[in-house]
Amino acid sequence: MAQPTHPHYDRLIAAARALPPLRMAVVHPTNAVALQAALESARLGLITPLLVGPRAKIDAAARELGADLAGVECIAAPHSHAAAEAAVALVHEGRADALMKGSLHTDELMGAVVRREGGLRTGRRISHCFVMDVPGxxxxxxxxxxxxxxxxxxxxxxxxxxxxxxxxxxxxxxxVRVALLSAMETVNPRVPSTLDAAALCKMADRGQITGAVLDGPLAMDNAIDPEAARIKGIVSPVAGVANVLIVPDLDAGNMLAKSLSFLAGAYAAGIVLGAKVPIVLTSRADGEAARLASCALATMVAQAARAGSIKAVG
Incomplete structure (x- = not known):
């Protein structure tokens, strides 16, 4: 059986390769999977990695890969918590323009990022986005x-x-067409997500949210399928053609993303926004293509912020 292709990721990585490499602190890359993603991204010209963590464990991971770390900067940190703190410090020192999660828990990395003193908070709420390449x-x-x-x-x-x-x-x-998802496409006072969706649309009308057209509440079918929107009589510039899906809560979003990945063969690149720099969060289940695409996301976000085409990374 032929493997599904992911042309959107191919175009994303190609666009990012045309940009200058992003200086990325790779936090605690002490297993082969995490280190390989950083080194392959560097080989493709997406990033210039700074490996932060216990040198002996990083060297052991490199030996497992058969990789040569000559010319790759390594910054010693005794354990994962210290590596996260050191990586955040590299941003403050102007030596890193992005962070990438290695083989440590997400909470450890994000704890250093969101710390009120010395962290990477901005005036914007920190949030995560998946960029899904769904076959077909x-x-x-x-x-x-x-x-x-x-x-x-x-x-x-x-x-x-x-x-x-x-x-x-x-x-x-x-x-940019934003669908505010719920279980239904009508406002129901007993379903809080429909009220939030309606309020967000009105906030966009008043200029409190900018840069896109919003609609909601929309159910998943009529957000992405034009025929479903037509059958339900929804006339909207978003319905059926949404390319940004805002879920009501983490449970819904996580199940949606993983359903697309494991049932539809989608790739899921991920990035954290709203901090002073973009942050690549990878999962142990991610394949190489998704990890590379996540680095490409960070490269393009950082470039857009520098160019002023978005207000800021955060």
């Missing part, structure tokens, strides 16, 4: 938030939506 779907899909914000408030959703819109612009989407 005509465009990539941004899904947020499926990894950081558990049960976001309406106020927090404003930043989640704006972060996702900024990412879509950084990825050069020709038009």
């Amino acid at each position: 779907h005509p465009q990539p899909l941004v899904i947020s938030d499926a990894a950081v914000n558990i049960a976001p408030t309406l106020e927090e959703k404003v930043d989640i939506v704006q972060n996702a819109i900024d990412l879509a612009h950084a990825l050069r989407f020709p038009a």
Whole structure:
């Protein structure tokens, strides 16, 4: 059986390779999978890695790979917590323009990022976006938030939506169409996600959210399938053609993203936005293509922020 192709990722990586490499602190890359992703991204010209962690363990991972670390800068840190702190310090020192999670828990890395003193907070809420390449779907899909914000408030959703819109612009989407997902496409006072969706649309009308056209509540079928939208009589510039999907909570987003990955053969690149620099969060289940695409996301976000085509990384 032929393997599904992922043309959206191919185009993303090609676009990122045309940009200068991103200086990326790779936090605690002490297993072969994490180290290989960093080294392959460097080989493709996506990043210039700074490996942060216990040198002996990094060297052991390199030996397992048969990789040569000559010319790759390594910054010693005795353990994963120290590596996360050191990587954040590299950003403050101007030596790193992005972070990449290695073989440590997400909470360890994000704990150093969100710390009020010395962390990487901005005025924007930190959120996570998946960029999904679904075989057969005509465009990539941004899904947020499926990894950081558990049960976001309406106020927090404003930043989640704006972060996702900024990412879509950084990825050069020709038009950004945001669907605010719920279980239904009508406002129901007993379903809080429909009320949030309606409020977010009105906030966009008032200029509190910018850079995209929003619609919601929309159910998943009529958000991405034109025929489903037609059958239900939904007339909207978003319905059926959405390319940014905002989920009501982390449970819904995580299940949506993983269903696309494990049932539809989608690749899921991931990035954290809203901090002073983009942060690549990888999963142990991620394949090489998804890890490379995640580095490409960070490269394009950082470039867009420098160029001023998005307001800021955060």
